[in-house]
Amino acid sequence: MNIHTNRRAFLSGLIVAVALPGLARAQQKSGAAAFFNELPEGSGELSANAFIRIAPDNTVTVLIKHIEFGQGPYTGLTTLVAEEMDADWSQMRAAAAPADVEKYANLAFGMQGTGGSTAMANSFMQMRKAGAGARAMLIAAAAERFGVPADQITIDKGIVSAGGQSATFGELAEAAAQQTAPEDPPVKDPAQFRLIGTDLPKVDSSAKTDGSAQFTLDVYRDGMLTAVVAHPPKFGAKAASFDDSAALQVAGVQKVAQVPTGVAVYADNTYAALKGRDALEIEWDEAEAETRSSDAMIEEWTAAAKAGGKWEITKSGDVEAALEGAEVVEATYVFPYLAHTPMEPLDAVVELRDGEAEVWMGSQMQTGDQGTIAKILGVENVRLHTMLAGGSFGRRATPDSHFAAEAAEVAKANGKGAVKLMWTREDDVQGGYYRPLTVHHMRAALDDQGGIKAWDHGIATQSVIMGTPFEAMLQGGPDSTAFEGANELHYAMANHRLRWAQMESPVPTLWWRSVGHTHTGFAVECFIDELLEKAGKDPIEGRLALMGEDHPRERAVLQRVAEMADQSGDYGYGVAVVKSFGSYVAQIAEIEDRGGIPHVRRVWCAVDCGLAVNPNVVRAQMEGGIGYGLSAALYSEVTLDEGGLIRQRNWDSYRILRLPEMPAIEVAIIASAEAPTGVGEPGTPPIAPAIANAWRRMTGNAYRRLPIIPVA
Amino acid sequence: MTISFTVNGEERSVDVDPDTPLLWVLRDELRLTGTKFGCGIAQCGACTVHLDGSPRRSCVTPVSMVEGSDITTIEGLSGPEAEAVQAAWRAIDVPQCGYCQSGQVMSATALLQQVSSPSDEDIDNAMAGNICRCATYVRIRQAIHDAARTLEG
């Protein structure tokens, strides 16, 4: 058994309970919820509900239950509240809600956490209701103060008035706090929206421009030690023995201790901890380690993708019969392990006191992380502060809470006091929890009109959920994150089969910005493009014809992006359209052949995410999603060498996109009255296939293995 | 060993291992946490400070090298170029997660101090060493052009 499964087994009892209904009870009993949300006596503040604080200084603070790491919930959810309150945007503030599943669960998950681009979607009505409730309390207070009936009171830009009288929210806060919160306050008709749908300035841009924004790494507690952990050089290895004599000689090093994930070095400052870690001598037990190289794995995965695997996900018609005797087009697509490398490496501060702990962390799965820490430390109360995080892209949302567990183990081995655990970039690049290495094998045949007669698709990849505490949610079914985007296609096909071969490795895997769509989007959109070319069809018209009338939103983004794109240059052009997380995105890339490799000059992007609460944030997420997808398309991969050592260490060898390589981007948002869907992830999947399609149509060569430009 | 230098206009002395990177002195000793750690090997620029007026990766600068030097961090950044850069950053909401942005602002300000009206190529050269994992590059480029226009008046 390797280190990761051990830890999972240890934690699973707890977290499975957490992931299932009834969890709220368990958490409340643990006392984790008790800490927060009480205002200081006599502060004169109105705590209208779990989400809104109105202070006498007239600021309105919205408590955001979702972690902010750039995708914009601080601004987006605050907008919903401000809209319903008719507040002035300048009086609005955002702050992290405490970790408290009773009040702050993600309504899509049943526990507190962020992922799947759900922050806006699950909060849309909840936050509007919260704002409407606060508004009703303010109006009731104003009615008393002004001596007029409530229905004569209006609110405009944060000023409550009736007749000649008026008051600010701040002036009414104390009186409003005495009113009863309405059960189910009415919300505005969307036709009345004044803030939603506009480019309000983001609430966090200023602090993120002058260095004052506080991230976990910026937390310093009195007497705090800094710890780093020496991790095994291969996945599945563990520390057999170690010699810490040299490490303990390093000035500033206070302690060395073995923890389940390796050997921890504690020091007075970061540099001493790093120097101490370098001085450790560790014998690793590699009996259970992954020793296969990436190349060997790709060979095995390819064979499995061809064979199909045990999970038959989609079956319509009879693919085998339809392919029989037909001219079969085949393609194999290979995707490497990918690290997320968020800008801020993983970090946490744990302060252990008598019977309780306080934790600062960019937690993306607060409920699981909080419960895990409580269990390991054996304390009832864990007060978890969700800090701003320097990116995540999925990395901070771990079903096994492995990082929270390591932070807790490190704190436990130290005893009372505060410890900051920091991963270096090397820990991050070599630390696993990767987007899984994946191979797709596709076969298809066309009919006489160039339609798709048969489409046979095999995917070989590890599950990111099976074997973790989240597995219970699958209820015995397959892990759809392995093949999402390949099972229900927006193209008509007479016979369709999708099979998934679940692969095994000690290399821990995790969702990575847009999850299964990172590879299914590429395989489907590249393969369809090849088939259309073979059938002599235009990539846009051909796609529209295969979509028919059943996919109006896919059609609309595709038509829109085709209108926007200026394809008149002497360059290559390629298109892709992917629906993910309820949003529809089409992109066209313009590429130039620079010495045999593609340089991406411009990208046009059309997105339908339902109602765009803040169009500027939507555009920013498309830009960022495209840049993130470009890194992976062009440069990034984690490779295991023969024997299982990881080749990449840092951003020198795990290459990502830099400013000169960023294309110009134009984004169009489809006007929509549908409920909002996510934008954090859906910008990523189409860019890689758009580039590959552009290159193939320009040069005749198809990229079927990513990255396009391997570094090491 | 005691090392003395000026940070944001203030004389500071620290007693640390002379090999300690300036980054960790700024953060751990002086609690100037606006300067960030991203890679530790001069790959990402998150730790960029101004050393005697030039941008410098503090993660690979041993503190012993800055004896007697004048250091500016994001907390002490001032002057017309800095103000123009930060105003442009806010005006078009450049930051996403924000973690790289201290370094971006330090590099962009240094660029405008050198070249008042930078071309796209100047921007490419000056900013290639600053990684933004959120890929806010489109807006970084635009904000630098916007700031240059403000400075021209």
Ligand code: FES
């Ligand atoms: S931390 Fe210094 S360049 Fe990355």
Ligand code: FES
């Ligand atoms: S804003 Fe997140 S890394 Fe640049």
